[in-house]
């Protein structure tokens with residue numbers, strides 16, 4: 001094979017021809033210069049085709065341009081619409097505006113005196129600079145971007161920092177600046193290396209490529225390596241092996257021309273040049289038809305995407321990916337298909353690309369992964385090892401038998417040394433959103449692993465916080481966005497400034513373009529599909545928000561709490577910030593059941609710190625409101641509005657759908673205790689999973705519940721402890737007994753039942769106590785404030801939320817006369833009489849993404865907005881014509897309902 005240029009040369013910067021040349025160098029003759037320019041242009045043609053960053057793109061984008069034409073013609077299946085998209089995008093060309101270089105002697109640009117003319121066009125140049133000096137042998141100190149606007153200029157280094165500024169220059173001189181020119185400006189000597197187009201400046205690309213590929217790549221250690229070799233560990237062949245390049249190895253493992261076959265993209269010439277050093281024949285990589293049979297269309301595309309990412313086909317030399325599909329879209333199956341494929345196949349001589357895979361996942365999902373492997377591949381095809389108390393990593397290390405290691409994040413930290421001794425070729429971090437903080441131990445531990453093919457799986461949107469976004473990106477593709485400080489200057493700051501109401505038109509435009517560019521860059525290796533892609537495979541979902549009237553004891557206690565000294569002090573802004581959290585906590589407990597409050601008071605009173613405790617001001621006199629003989633163990637359902645509704649709801653489900661099961665969710669273990677007691681009293685068989693459930697038992701509990709032979713009627717679930725990633729499709733009714741500040745916690749819980757494999761229509765009930773703090777939290781969840789990005793992930797709690805005194809006043813008000821203050825706030829024209837709204841799907845969605853609206857495609861698993869809620873069907877509890885049989889039975893204790901039905905294809 002003929003090799004024309006070193007790969008590193010192929011990454012040459014297209015914006016700036018020569019790189020960092022000393023000012024003392026001898027200038028080439030004009031002819032030499034033109035010759036150099038031509039060769040640079042040729043080089044660039046190659047680069048433009050190879051370098052993914054340079055392509056204008058739509059998401060998701062396929063960035064290889066050498067698809068063998070015969071393959072296009074043969075009609076190998078690269079996933080739905082794949083080839084079409086591919087061929088279309090392959091025609092995209094990037095153009096470059098290259099200017100002839102003219103060198104001139106340095107001269108100081110003069111400052112103009114009173115020669116005023118309105119600011120003209122802004123121009124951008126890539127330059128090199130050094131401090132002004134009379135020395136003969138100067139050394140350029142760095143690359144920079146020169147921005148000339150009218151009579152002023154700004155010089156920015158490639159991290160986006162200002163390193164020089166000046167105004168009042170002569171317009172004519174600044175207008176004359178051209179490539180090759182050397183001059184003194186603001187006490188610095190610069191040489192203009194090239195012209196940057198406004199587009200490249202606004203997108204921020206010039207900072208990475210305007211001498212800046214180096215800026216991007218040099219900042220991270222990992223990025224210092226110019227290329228990573230996806231085959232390094234597995235494909236090193238001895239010369240003997242090389243000789244034995246037998247034809248039997250070189251046949252695809254599965255027939256690429258069979259109907260419905262799913263064939264991966266063939267590597268292009270550049271990839272082959274880089275990674276097929278042994279010149280093996282290129283072999284089609286074909287997904288096992290056994291798996292293809294089950295794959296949904298979006299999963300096929302997902303596998304193609306993952307394959308191209310980890311093979312370094314999407315971004316040169318980068319092997320990371322983020323699969324951020326919404327919850328329940330089958331991220332696990334997509335990864336299993338990838339692992340199975342790479343473990344058996346490869347494009348060069350059919351040699352497998354991956355020997356060992358490490359999957360890190362929350363403890364509660366370790367066995368779920370194992371189960372999914374078995375579900376899709378059986379127990380023979382692939383040997384997996386799960387780490388737990390009895391099965392240590394050493395066992396895996398010693399045995400050649402296993403190829404996949406599944407371990408929890410906690411165990412990973414404990415066994416990091418052993419893990420580091422194993423050469424893993426592929427690393428998958430499930431629920432990888434937790435790696436968003438680069439300083440936490442788990443992230444640093446994972447970064448320390450040498451594996452280059454890294455995949456993050458997450459159901460949570462990743463763009464809500466640009467800092468966290470950086471960390472996730474930098475984890476999968478280290479260094480791709482440059483250093484954190486450069487990223488802040490080039491992307492984060494302009495984007496955030498542009499989102500502020502005070503932003504000028506110019507700032508807004510710049511921020512938008514930088515955001516678009518960032519999306520473009522990262523869109524190459526981030527894939528997110530929304531629930532809609534799977535809706536058609538799912539049964540209908542009926543969501544209800546049920547406003548339950550509080551019981552008499554609850555109202556009396558609520559009033560007393562609001563009149564307490566603690567609340568009054570909070571409202572006067574006299575107490576510490578944490579005090580309002582204690583008040584909020586007490587009100588929330590009360591909403592769940594007064595006996596919880598009773599228990600807390602008793603506990604506090606008997607503690608030695610009672611006299612000085614903050615709760616004293618809150619609980620003072622409260623005991624007198626409880627009946628004298630109140631016994632929390634003997635609690636009654638009537639004492640809590642929600643518990644009454646729950647009890648009736650369970651009874652009607654049991655009666656009308658005896659074969660169906662219920663998932664009952666609370667954020668509090670003590671509340672789960674009460675709900676468990678209710679189950680016992682009514683004789684309902686139940687099972688329970690909370691923070692205390694040993695990890696080793698969790699999957700078994702889930703499996704038992706999901707089994708059709710299970711006699712359990714109720715699954716008691718602590719959403720925070722165990723909600724993430726679980727499949728609870730055995731249940732088709734899900735009741736959220738209490739509400740969390742963070743909408744993501746509730747959405748997580750709701751997605752446990754409405755997912756692939758669910759056979760029954762799904763009923764979701766969110767219980768809220770009318771007029772109380774629960775309604776306020778709900779409003780906060782669905783109002784703009786709740787969506788501002790502060791509360792969209794699970795780690796954020798009310799501790800992170802700051803309240804103004806105004807907000808506290810609102811939180812600490814009980815609205816006794818309203819049927820539903822949430823409805824009152826909606827500005828709805830209806831009188832509360834059975835308002836039937838439009839379909840939700842038609843409505844625009846609120847944005848909760850810092851990268852801007854182009855990221856948002858659907859409303860499916862986003863927190864609702866107020867305007868969306870208004871479109872839900874809604875009616876008061878005493879409405880005469882409640883058609884839903886379940887709601888009909890509970891309405892006596894309900895003041896108001898909201899209901900929305902998704903996928904209504906059949907009568908419910």
Ligand SMILES: Nc1ncnc2c1ncn2[C@@H]1O[C@H](COP(=O)(O)OP(=O)(O)OP(=O)(O)O)[C@@H](O)[C@H]1O
Nearest residue numbers: 294295296327328329330331332333459725727756
């Ligand atoms: N093609 C398919 N056909 C049938 N069932 C499927 C398919 N793909 C996935 N499933 C099932 O759907 C369920 C959800 O899949 P999975 O747990 O992988 O979702 P996920 O994307 O990881 O969601 P989460 O973000 O909640 O973890 C699993 O029970 C899985 O077996």
Ligand SMILES: [Mg+2]
Nearest residue numbers: 331332430725
């Ligand atoms: Mg999952």
